[in-house]
Amino acid sequence: MAETQVLERTPDNTVVKLGGNGQQVTIPSTLPILPIRNVVVFPGTVMPLNVGRQKSKNLLDEVMPGEKMIGVITQKNGDAEEPAYSDLNTVGVAATILKLFKLPDGNQSIIVHGITRFRLLELTQTDPFLIGRIEDHEDTGEPGPEIEALVNSVRQSANRVIELSPNTPDEAAQVLNSITNPSALADFLAANLQADALEKQKMLEELDVEKRLRMVAAHLANQLDRLELQNRIQSQVRENIDKSQRRYYLQEQMKAIRKELGEGDPAGQSEVEGLRTKLEAAKLPENVMKEALRELSRLEAIPSASPEYGVIRTWLQIVSELPWAVMSEDHLDLKEARKLLDRDHHGLDKVKRRIIEYLAVRKLKPDGSGAGAILCFVGPPGVGKTSLGKSIAESMGRKFIRVALGGVRDEADIRGHRRTYIGSMPGRIIAELRKAGTRNPVMMLDEIDKLGSDFRGDPSSALLEVLDPAQNHTFTDHYLDVPFDLSKVLFIATANTMDTIPGPLRDRMEVIEIPGYTQTDKLMIAKQYLVPRQIEANGLKKSQVKFKDEALRYVIEGYTREAGVRNLERSIGSISRGIAAEIVTGEKTTEVVTKPEVEKFLGPRRFEPELAQRTSVPGVATGMAYTPVGGDILFIEATRMPGKGAITLTGQIGDVMKESATAAFSLIRSRSEQLGIDPKLLAESDIHIHVPAGAIPKDGPSAGVAMFTALASLMLNRPVKHDLAMTGEITLRGLVLPIGGLKEKTLAAKRAGIRQVIVPKRNEKDLPDIPKEVKDTVKFHFVENIDQVMQIALGPAPKLRKPLRKRLAAKA
Secondary structure, eight states, X not given: OOXXXXXXXXXXXXXXXXXXXXXXXXXXXXXXXEEESSOOOOTTOEEEEEEOSHHHHHHHHHHTTTTOEEEEEEBSSTTOSSOOGGGBOSEEEEEEEEEEXXXXXXXXXXXXXXXXXXXXXXXXXXXXXXXXXXXXXXXXXXXXXXXXXXXXXXXXXXXXXXHHOTXXXXXXXXXXXXXXXXXXXXXXXXXXXXXXXXXXXXXXXXXXXXXXXXXXXXXXXXHHHHHHHHHHHHHHHHHHHHHHXXXXXXXXXXXXHHHHHTXXXXXXXXXXXXXXXXXXXXXXXXXXXXXXXXXXXXXXXXXXXXXXXXXXXXXXXXXXXXXXXXXXXXXXXXXXXXXXXHHHOSSOHHHHHHHHHHHHHHHXXXXXXXXXXXXXXXXXXXXXXXXXXXXXXXXHTOOEEEEEOTTOOOTHHHHOOOTTSTTOOOOHHHHHHHHHTOSSOEEEEEXXXXXXXXXXXXXXXXXXXXXOTTTGGGEXXXXXXSEEOOTTSEEEEEESOSTTSOHHHHHTSEEEEXXXXXXXXXXXXXXXXXXXXXXXXXXXXXXXXXEOHHHHHHHHHHTOOOSSSHHHHHHHHHHHHHHHHHHHTTSOSOEEEOHHHHHHHHOSOSOOOXXXXXXXXXXXXXXXXXXXXXXXXXXXXXXXXXXXXXXXXXXXBOHHHHHHHXXXXXXXXXXXXXXXXXXXXXXXXEEEEEOSOTXXXXXOSTTHHHXXXXXXXXXXTOOOOTTEEEOOEEOTTOBEEOOSOHHHHHHHHHHTTOOEEEEEGGGGGGGGGSOHHHHHHSEEEEESBHHHHHHHHHOSOOOOOHHHHHHHHHHO
16 A cells, blocks of 8 residues: 555665656665754655755755755754754655755755655764664555545545635645545645644654544544634625625615705605604604604704714614503413412412412402502522512513612613713613513512612612602603603512611512521422422433432531522532433433432531530520521520629620620629529629621621520520520510511521520510421420520529528628
């Protein structure tokens, strides 16, 4: 399969070959060596080389009068001016010098024709030029169908490259198609590839013709991809330019023709008529139509080159595209709505009942908005507030629009910019209605509690008109400057907390609280919604993955501590992706997820029960807190040291919480005798109260009971029950006052493993709102004063020792 055929090999390793042109070529066993840089010469190819080094010039002076046969080898190290054997590649090409040119700068240029590959065994001479002992190399491999297929493939790719390369001469395709020898074809293409010298040297050193063809095919494929991408981009650019030029040319021709006919400027006229038609089709209210026609008449009188022309045209286009008279037909099937809500959301019976009531009123009085028509879903993240809005829209057959208000600080985002500003546009409300194409969508105002305000205005004040059913039928966007009726829009707001929402805005909404989920709720949600969704999202089939209930409970208890289910879904997604990787790599075909698999994919358990450890020493009590992301538990720690009765408070607690701690300490001191605490001990001790997680701000009066209990536990040296948490505000008379957020607090206590809670007696009315699962597993102690708290938290007081009893009696 070689491109040259060996005719004779003499004892001194001189080889006589039959060249590609039919002539005999003698390859001696020693050759003058011409080192070259950054270029590779291949057998059968003709290539120009520049010669500038003195030793190379000496070589040419020596060989030109004779046979003109030299060995051409590419240097490994291109920086070496006088290369040694170690600086040269071992495989080169025996070549004949066809022509020599002397250049004006003293350098020389030669054209060489590669004959055959050789291996350089050693350098036998280094001065005045290099001479080396060589060994002739022959190609390996046998012809067959695979070689033929490779030849056809690379030939097609090379022809395509020639077509896409504008600077390649036409004769290149003819030369390519005339080469029939596979080895010669591989060498010809390798010499002309856009590859670096290192890659070309690897192809030169490859003696197996099939492997060499595959290397060439891979480089051709990459080069072809780049050329086709470049060609596609150039075609797109050229097409766009051609379209623009053609359009401009035709428009200029039309202008010239109509000018000759005396028809004036039709372009602006036709645009005005088009806008007039769109305005009439939009069925605008009478007052809005009057304003639009006035602006239209101004547009006709203004030259199209005027900046104001574009402003008026844009305003008219937006007005004509708004859904002034387009409404979706309501489908108020309450049974179907309930079925849809149950399909998309687990539990939340109170919320669903309120939504059904709202839809029932809509059905009985379709044209009335009425008070309380603006719903506001309040709850921790991940409990399904946004998805509830989508379900309401689907059940009513309306379009759903979500407007994200988190971080909005500019009033113009709600009301729009006035047209006097460059680039002014309508506000978010009008812009979303324009996209929806209907005037009665369900519009969700997401994260309304995270609105801000600065020197640009207060967006929450702008929402007062939007969310007031008595005013929003004449809502005026600053950009439109004409009233638009928003009374048909069903607004639903969402928030994590009501504390940051201004009072007037809060007064316009009917608040529906969505509590956090219990562990049983989360388990059901995971089985019914999260696991199927993540299996599908990660390309798995139900038959390939099965989550055991124990595994899901372990994820809920050990890897998530949240009111919603977002982190739970992320954890299930991580497990599903790990299983997908094992199935794709062939390690497994199916997977049953149990506790060991959970730890395998999610790592060690993140949340460990620490209640017994934290409360096993005197001076520590467990409180319950309400946060915007659900409830949580917190530990109140107290310690004492010798001092003068001072109190220190740490843990980044707010003023109200500091006052609660001071009140608790005063209550302890005032009741020291009743509690059995030595007054002298109190007088000679400094107290330090700390609430851990010091980086998190904390405030509120409901930690009063927990602080009092921690101080009493410290001074009496009796630990609080480890499975007990408490909440409640205290007074200096020892009364326990009611608190808010009981549902969220008890849910958090349940998640943390609490089995008993102390709650103010006046919060007993909130017990029906507590989930049944919590009431079945957590014991509620309703108290009215701190004496009852002490009995429950510390147990019955031990009998006083005689010395203390005598001191107290003497003092009395």
